[in-house]
Amino acid sequence: MPRDAALRLEAYLPYRLSVASNRASRWVARSYEAKFGLSIWQWRVMAVLGGADRLTAQELTAATAMDKVNVSRAVRALIERGLVNRQKHQSDGRSALLELTPAGRSVYDEVAPVALRHEAALLDGFSPDEIRLLTDLLLRLERRAEDLAQD
Template identity: 45%
Template structure:
């Protein structure tokens, strides 16, 4: 006897699923390149990318900026510190935390990775016109804002 099915969207047409698999496809491809050349995992590269644009950050700031959980940030920072790519200094404003910053070696690797990252970005955006790229970036920004507002409403 047939059962009644709901008319819920098919997973492939469910926006959070589409965003997730797209993000995983892009991140996975980039991760292969970073792993092969620099022995960096995605979380480690994300930390380096944020630190490459700043003098230093606390792990709390890194978690907020990368949208990674504190455990993943802590683990990535530990790996990077063990490899000599980041260093930690006590935070004068908060004795419980440290500032994490790229070392000279970390900056050198960051400098090698950025051209590679930009090349991958160029290849990903190649099928789009300049106008479509602008629209894509605008839409993604608006989605991030909307997601943040949903979380804030539930807190």
């Protein structure tokens, strides 16, 4: 194999995306954990539920792109803390609908501004055009990865 065809991990896009995501997530998760006692997985579930009426665990898994096991653990912990409520799905007895409780909504309302401040700090130094471009490129990468996973 020619040397220039070898994998250079530091230049490998999936690796760079993973490292950037892990570092940003760890940084943000520290404040969620310290102030609110939430893991990054629990916050992601709450964030999605905060923007929706009620969702099934399957819909949460799709929305967060998290593993089903992580969604299940996060949901179980949030239910135990009284932050999420599970109700039987009236038209599909095999699934349940999940929603934030009033206490969960209160925590969400406290955490959301913290999340937005973290995002602003992370993007400090980027122009509005760069932020739009980055967002567009990431969305395109997500769609492409999803398309490839379907094949």
